[in-house]
Amino acid sequence: xxxxxxQHRKALETGRxxxxxxxxxxxxxxxxxxxxxxxxxxxxxxxxxxDADIFGFNKPSGLSSQGGRGGGHNLDDMMWAFARPNGxxxxxxxxxxxxxxxxxxxxxxxxxxxxLGKAMxxxxxxxxYLCVVSNPxxxxxxxxxxxxxxxxxxxxxxxxxxxxxxxPEAQAAKTAFEVLSRTDEVALVRCMPHTGRMHQIRVxxxxxxxxxxxxxxxxxxxxxxxxGVKRLMLHALRLTFPHPNGSGxxxxxxxxxxDVVELCQALDLKVLE
Numbered sequence: 001x002x003x004x005x006x007q008h009r010k011a012l013e014t015g016r017x018x019x020x021x022x023x024x025x026x027x028x029x030x031x032x033x034x035x036x037x038x039x040x041x042x043x044x045x046x047x048x049x050x051d052a053d054i055f056g057f058n059k060p061s062g063l064s065s066q067g068g069r070g071g072g073h074n075l076d077d078m079m080w081a082f083a084r085p086n087g088x089x090x091x092x093x094x095x096x097x098x099x100x101x102x103x104x105x106x107x108x109x110x111x112x113x114x115x116l117g118k119a120m121x122x123x124x125x126x127x128x129y130l131c132v133v134s135n136p137x138x139x140x141x142x143x144x145x146x147x148x149x150x151x152x153x154x155x156x157x158x159x160x161x162x163x164x165x166x167x168p169e170a171q172a173a174k175t176a177f178e179v180l181s182r183t184d185e186v187a188l189v190r191c192m193p194h195t196g197r198m199h200q201i202r203v204x205x206x207x208x209x210x211x212x213x214x215x216x217x218x219x220x221x222x223x224x225x226x227x228g229v230k231r232l233m234l235h236a237l238r239l240t241f242p243h244p245n246g247s248g249x250x251x252x253x254x255x256x257x258x259d260v261v262e263l264c265q266a267l268d269l270k271v272l273e
Contacts, residue, residue, distance in 0.1 A: 055106040058254035065095035102236025103254035112244040132233035136187035138209035145204040
């Protein structure tokens with residue numbers, strides 16, 4: 001038997017008398033943000049679906065999901081436009097890159113947030129994106145891009161890089177793709193990511209030699225076929241997931257934004273979804 005010193009016994013007794021610490025919340029209460037009537041009207045114009053449990057928003061390019069540059073509002077902040085009298089507000093279930101447009105799922109209640117969060121963890125979500133790429137000769141008609149990736153910090157910016165599978169920071173990354181329409185210079189591509197690494201679709205396509213138009217970070221062109229590219233031509237088209245009301249699998253979709261449609265028309269790409 002190990003003998004305890006008087007000092008040790010005193011420390012144990014003192015420890016037993018300490019009040020039990022409360023668990024640290026993993027979802028701290030968000031502080032309210034002031035949302036103007038104009039901002040309220042703008043965020044409501046993004047709604048493509050609503051029921052008792054969820055919203056579906058068609059996020060524009062240039063609007064951050066959370067955080068954001070310059071301290072301005074983001075879509076998460078704008079959920080205060082839907083706050084209830086008790087101070088609770090809807091919660092984003094996932095995020096899109098600032099410059100990616102398309103469907104974003106938002107839960108209206110705490111039970112829906114919990115249900116969808118657990119579904120995300122068990123990978124019960126299926127995502128479909130559309131993008132315009134250059135150098136289409138580097139892509140077969142369909143295939144799977146399965147290149148491990150790692151995260152890299154350069155100053156205040158974060159990047160993802162394709163790396164060797166045995167790299168100590170390597171993470172598995174898998175993206176299925178299909179070319180829907182192509183010319184000699186450009187292609188419209190549908191992508192279905194099976195994992196959710198940062199900038200996954202952008203990095204995989206750039207690694208194939210067919211970067212997404214407007215993707216300055218990963219070598220995307222700012223002009224295609226004489227047409228200017230004003231932003232990242234990546235759009236989250238569809239999201240399929242189990243509905244929190246227990247009715248089974250449900251799909252939300254967000255129509256292509258006009259700037260993507262106009263670029264496709266200028267480049268003689270057939271807009272197929």
